[in-house]
Amino acid sequence: MxxxxxxxxxxxxxxxxxxxxYIVLGGFLLLAGWLYFSTLFLAGQASLRGFxxxxxxxxxxxxxxxxxxxxxxxRKSGTLELLLTLPMExxxxxxxxxxxxxxxxxxxxxxxxxYALTVAALTGPGTAFDWGPVLAGYxxxxxxAASFIxxxxxxxxxxxxxxxxxxxxxxxxxxxxxxxxxxxxxxxSLGQVLQYLSVNYHFDNIARGVLDTRDLxxxxxxxxxxxxxxxxxxxxxxx
Numbered sequence: 133m134x135x136x137x138x139x140x141x142x143x144x145x146x147x148x149x150x151x152x153x154y155i156v157l158g159g160f161l162l163l164a165g166w167l168y169f170s171t172l173f174l175a176g177q178a179s180l181r182g183f184x185x186x187x188x189x190x191x192x193x194x195x196x197x198x199x200x201x202x203x204x205x206x207r208k209s210g211t212l213e214l215l216l217t218l219p220m221e222x223x224x225x226x227x228x229x230x231x232x233x234x235x236x237x238x239x240x241x242x243x244x245x246x247y248a249l250t251v252a253a254l255t256g257p258g259t260a261f262d263w264g265p266v267l268a269g270y271x272x273x274x275x276x277a278a279s280f281i282x283x284x285x286x287x288x289x290x291x292x293x294x295x296x297x298x299x300x301x302x303x304x305x306x307x308x309x310x311x312x313x314x315x316x317x318x319x320x321s322l323g324q325v326l327q328y329l330s331v332n333y334h335f336d337n338i339a340r341g342v343l344d345t346r347d348l349x350x351x352x353x354x355x356x357x358x359x360x361x362x363x364x365x366x367x368x369x370x371x
Contacts, residue, residue: 137231140231142228143228144236168247187273188309188332189309193302194240195281195284196298198284199233199287199301200288200301204288204293204296208294229285234274268342269338269339275352278351279355282358283305286362309332314326
Protein backbone atom coordinates (compact mmCIF):
# COMPACT_ATOMS: atom_id res chain seq x y z
CA MET A 133 0.00 0.00 0.00
CA UNK A 134 2.94 2.31 0.57
CA UNK A 135 3.72 2.24 -3.16
CA UNK A 136 0.09 3.01 -3.98
CA UNK A 137 0.04 6.06 -1.71
CA UNK A 138 3.38 7.20 -3.15
CA UNK A 139 1.89 7.12 -6.66
CA UNK A 140 -1.21 8.95 -5.40
CA UNK A 141 0.84 11.72 -3.77
CA UNK A 142 2.99 12.12 -6.88
CA UNK A 143 -0.06 12.31 -9.14
CA UNK A 144 -1.86 14.72 -6.84
CA UNK A 145 1.12 17.11 -6.68
CA UNK A 146 1.63 16.91 -10.45
CA UNK A 147 -2.01 17.75 -11.12
CA UNK A 148 -2.05 20.80 -8.88
CA UNK A 149 1.36 21.82 -10.15
CA UNK A 150 -0.16 22.57 -13.56
CA UNK A 151 -2.78 25.14 -14.61
CA UNK A 152 -5.07 22.32 -15.76
CA UNK A 153 -6.19 21.67 -12.18
CA TYR A 154 -7.26 25.25 -11.62
CA ILE A 155 -8.97 25.51 -15.01
CA VAL A 156 -10.90 22.26 -14.59
CA LEU A 157 -11.88 22.72 -10.95
CA GLY A 158 -12.46 26.45 -11.45
CA GLY A 159 -14.84 25.76 -14.32
CA PHE A 160 -16.65 23.13 -12.25
CA LEU A 161 -17.06 25.45 -9.27
CA LEU A 162 -18.21 28.30 -11.51
CA LEU A 163 -20.93 26.19 -13.14
CA ALA A 164 -21.95 24.49 -9.89
CA GLY A 165 -22.14 27.86 -8.14
CA TRP A 166 -24.24 29.38 -10.91
CA LEU A 167 -26.67 26.45 -10.82
CA TYR A 168 -26.95 26.68 -7.04
CA PHE A 169 -27.42 30.43 -6.83
CA SER A 170 -29.84 30.49 -9.75
CA THR A 171 -32.05 28.10 -7.79
CA LEU A 172 -31.62 30.13 -4.63
CA PHE A 173 -32.27 33.62 -6.01
CA LEU A 174 -34.12 33.18 -9.30
CA ALA A 175 -36.40 30.36 -8.21
CA GLY A 176 -36.53 31.56 -4.60
CA GLN A 177 -35.91 28.08 -3.19
CA ALA A 178 -33.40 27.41 -0.41
CA SER A 179 -32.67 23.89 -1.60
CA LEU A 180 -29.81 21.75 -2.84
CA ARG A 181 -31.99 19.71 -5.19
CA GLY A 182 -30.90 21.67 -8.26
CA PHE A 183 -27.26 21.35 -7.22
CA UNK A 184 -27.44 17.58 -6.75
CA UNK A 185 -29.35 17.21 -10.01
CA UNK A 186 -26.74 19.13 -12.01
CA UNK A 187 -23.41 17.93 -10.56
CA UNK A 188 -23.66 14.36 -11.99
CA UNK A 189 -24.01 15.93 -15.45
CA UNK A 190 -20.97 18.14 -14.80
CA UNK A 191 -19.02 15.05 -13.70
CA UNK A 192 -19.51 13.58 -17.18
CA UNK A 193 -17.02 16.22 -18.40
CA UNK A 194 -15.06 16.96 -15.21
CA UNK A 195 -13.90 13.42 -14.43
CA UNK A 196 -12.55 12.59 -17.93
CA UNK A 197 -10.75 15.95 -17.86
CA UNK A 198 -9.05 14.89 -14.63
CA UNK A 199 -8.17 11.34 -15.72
CA UNK A 200 -7.24 12.01 -19.37
CA UNK A 201 -3.54 12.54 -18.68
CA UNK A 202 -3.17 9.95 -15.89
CA UNK A 203 -1.75 7.18 -18.11
CA UNK A 204 -1.84 8.67 -21.63
CA UNK A 205 0.70 11.35 -20.75
CA UNK A 206 2.90 8.76 -18.99
CA ARG A 207 2.97 6.69 -22.21
CA LYS A 208 3.62 9.71 -24.41
CA SER A 209 6.50 11.04 -22.29
CA GLY A 210 8.04 7.59 -21.83
CA THR A 211 7.75 7.66 -18.03
CA LEU A 212 5.29 4.74 -18.05
CA GLU A 213 8.09 2.34 -19.02
CA LEU A 214 10.12 3.64 -16.09
CA LEU A 215 7.13 3.32 -13.80
CA LEU A 216 6.57 -0.29 -14.87
CA THR A 217 10.15 -1.20 -13.97
CA LEU A 218 9.59 -0.26 -10.33
CA PRO A 219 9.01 -3.10 -7.83
CA MET A 220 5.23 -2.78 -7.69
CA GLU A 221 2.23 -4.50 -9.19
CA UNK A 222 0.18 -2.99 -12.00
CA UNK A 223 -2.88 -2.75 -9.77
CA UNK A 224 -0.90 -0.63 -7.30
CA UNK A 225 -0.13 1.91 -10.04
CA UNK A 226 -3.78 2.00 -11.08
CA UNK A 227 -4.96 2.27 -7.47
CA UNK A 228 -2.59 5.19 -6.88
CA UNK A 229 -3.89 7.01 -9.96
CA UNK A 230 -7.44 6.29 -8.81
CA UNK A 231 -6.92 7.65 -5.30
CA UNK A 232 -5.30 10.81 -6.66
CA UNK A 233 -8.18 11.48 -9.06
CA UNK A 234 -10.76 10.80 -6.34
CA UNK A 235 -8.89 13.21 -4.07
CA UNK A 236 -9.06 15.88 -6.76
CA UNK A 237 -12.83 15.45 -7.11
CA UNK A 238 -13.22 15.49 -3.33
CA UNK A 239 -11.22 18.73 -3.18
CA UNK A 240 -13.66 20.30 -5.63
CA UNK A 241 -16.68 19.09 -3.64
CA UNK A 242 -15.27 20.50 -0.40
CA UNK A 243 -15.53 23.98 -1.91
CA UNK A 244 -19.24 23.42 -2.55
CA UNK A 245 -20.06 22.50 1.05
CA UNK A 246 -20.74 26.16 1.98
CA TYR A 247 -23.83 25.86 -0.24
CA ALA A 248 -25.27 23.39 2.27
CA LEU A 249 -24.34 25.67 5.16
CA THR A 250 -26.12 28.54 3.41
CA VAL A 251 -29.30 26.50 2.97
CA ALA A 252 -29.12 25.39 6.60
CA ALA A 253 -28.78 29.02 7.71
CA LEU A 254 -31.85 30.00 5.67
CA THR A 255 -34.03 27.35 7.30
CA GLY A 256 -37.01 28.95 9.03
CA PRO A 257 -37.06 29.44 12.82
CA GLY A 258 -38.21 26.37 14.70
CA THR A 259 -37.46 24.11 11.74
CA ALA A 260 -34.56 21.68 11.97
CA PHE A 261 -32.45 21.32 8.84
CA ASP A 262 -32.23 17.69 7.70
CA TRP A 263 -28.58 16.94 7.06
CA GLY A 264 -29.27 13.31 6.14
CA PRO A 265 -30.08 13.81 2.43
CA VAL A 266 -27.24 16.34 2.11
CA LEU A 267 -24.58 14.00 3.50
CA ALA A 268 -26.06 11.11 1.50
CA GLY A 269 -25.97 13.31 -1.62
CA TYR A 270 -22.27 14.04 -1.16
CA UNK A 271 -21.59 10.35 -0.56
CA UNK A 272 -23.49 9.57 -3.75
CA UNK A 273 -21.42 12.10 -5.67
CA UNK A 274 -18.19 10.51 -4.46
CA UNK A 275 -19.42 7.05 -5.44
CA UNK A 276 -20.53 8.31 -8.85
CA ALA A 277 -17.20 10.06 -9.34
CA ALA A 278 -15.34 6.87 -8.37
CA SER A 279 -17.17 4.88 -11.06
CA PHE A 280 -16.45 7.59 -13.65
CA ILE A 281 -12.79 7.67 -12.61
CA UNK A 282 -12.50 3.93 -13.23
CA UNK A 283 -13.92 4.41 -16.72
CA UNK A 284 -11.82 7.52 -17.35
CA UNK A 285 -8.60 5.79 -16.35
CA UNK A 286 -9.34 3.00 -18.80
CA UNK A 287 -9.88 5.58 -21.54
CA UNK A 288 -6.55 7.18 -20.64
CA UNK A 289 -4.78 3.80 -20.70
CA UNK A 290 -5.94 3.05 -24.25
CA UNK A 291 -3.99 5.85 -25.95
CA UNK A 292 -0.83 7.92 -25.85
CA UNK A 293 -2.86 11.03 -26.62
CA UNK A 294 -4.60 12.59 -23.63
CA UNK A 295 -7.22 14.21 -25.90
CA UNK A 296 -8.16 10.74 -27.17
CA UNK A 297 -8.22 9.58 -23.56
CA UNK A 298 -10.56 12.43 -22.69
CA UNK A 299 -12.91 11.62 -25.58
CA UNK A 300 -13.03 7.90 -24.74
CA UNK A 301 -13.66 8.68 -21.07
CA UNK A 302 -16.31 11.23 -22.01
CA UNK A 303 -18.15 8.73 -24.22
CA UNK A 304 -18.07 6.04 -21.52
CA UNK A 305 -19.26 8.39 -18.78
CA UNK A 306 -21.93 9.85 -21.04
CA UNK A 307 -23.19 6.36 -21.90
CA UNK A 308 -23.61 5.31 -18.26
CA UNK A 309 -25.13 8.67 -17.34
CA UNK A 310 -27.81 8.78 -20.01
CA UNK A 311 -28.38 5.14 -20.96
CA UNK A 312 -31.78 5.23 -19.21
CA UNK A 313 -32.98 7.85 -21.72
CA UNK A 314 -33.57 5.00 -24.18
CA UNK A 315 -35.52 2.88 -21.70
CA UNK A 316 -38.89 4.16 -22.92
CA UNK A 317 -38.08 3.07 -26.48
CA UNK A 318 -37.60 -0.59 -25.56
CA UNK A 319 -39.74 -3.34 -24.02
CA UNK A 320 -40.23 -3.00 -20.29
CA SER A 321 -37.80 -5.77 -19.37
CA LEU A 322 -34.98 -4.27 -21.44
CA GLY A 323 -35.92 -0.79 -20.25
CA GLN A 324 -35.44 -1.87 -16.66
CA VAL A 325 -31.98 -3.20 -17.50
CA LEU A 326 -30.98 0.11 -19.06
CA GLN A 327 -32.39 1.97 -16.08
CA TYR A 328 -30.33 -0.15 -13.70
CA LEU A 329 -27.18 0.59 -15.72
CA SER A 330 -27.70 4.35 -15.32
CA VAL A 331 -25.50 5.97 -12.68
CA ASN A 332 -28.07 8.75 -12.30
CA TYR A 333 -30.80 6.27 -11.38
CA HIS A 334 -28.77 4.98 -8.44
CA PHE A 335 -27.63 8.47 -7.47
CA ASP A 336 -31.20 9.73 -7.27
CA ASN A 337 -31.98 7.02 -4.72
CA ILE A 338 -28.97 7.93 -2.58
CA ALA A 339 -29.62 11.69 -2.85
CA ARG A 340 -33.04 11.14 -1.28
CA GLY A 341 -31.25 9.77 1.77
CA VAL A 342 -31.97 6.13 0.94
CA LEU A 343 -28.82 4.01 1.26
CA ASP A 344 -29.74 0.80 -0.53
CA THR A 345 -27.07 -1.89 -0.77
CA ARG A 346 -28.06 -2.45 -4.41
CA ASP A 347 -27.09 1.12 -5.29
CA LEU A 348 -23.82 0.88 -3.35
CA UNK A 349 -23.03 -2.47 -4.97
CA UNK A 350 -23.65 -1.01 -8.43
CA UNK A 351 -21.13 1.79 -7.94
CA UNK A 352 -18.55 -0.52 -6.38
CA UNK A 353 -18.97 -3.00 -9.23
CA UNK A 354 -18.73 -0.38 -11.98
CA UNK A 355 -15.65 1.13 -10.34
CA UNK A 356 -14.04 -2.30 -10.00
CA UNK A 357 -14.73 -3.14 -13.65
CA UNK A 358 -13.16 0.12 -14.82
CA UNK A 359 -10.06 -0.39 -12.65
CA UNK A 360 -9.77 -4.04 -13.74
CA UNK A 361 -9.88 -3.07 -17.42
CA UNK A 362 -7.29 -0.36 -16.77
CA UNK A 363 -5.02 -2.85 -15.02
CA UNK A 364 -5.38 -5.36 -17.87
CA UNK A 365 -4.53 -2.66 -20.42
CA UNK A 366 -1.52 -1.61 -18.36
CA UNK A 367 -0.36 -5.22 -18.14
CA UNK A 368 -0.57 -5.47 -21.93
CA UNK A 369 1.67 -2.40 -22.23
CA UNK A 370 4.21 -4.06 -19.94
CA UNK A 371 4.53 -7.07 -22.26
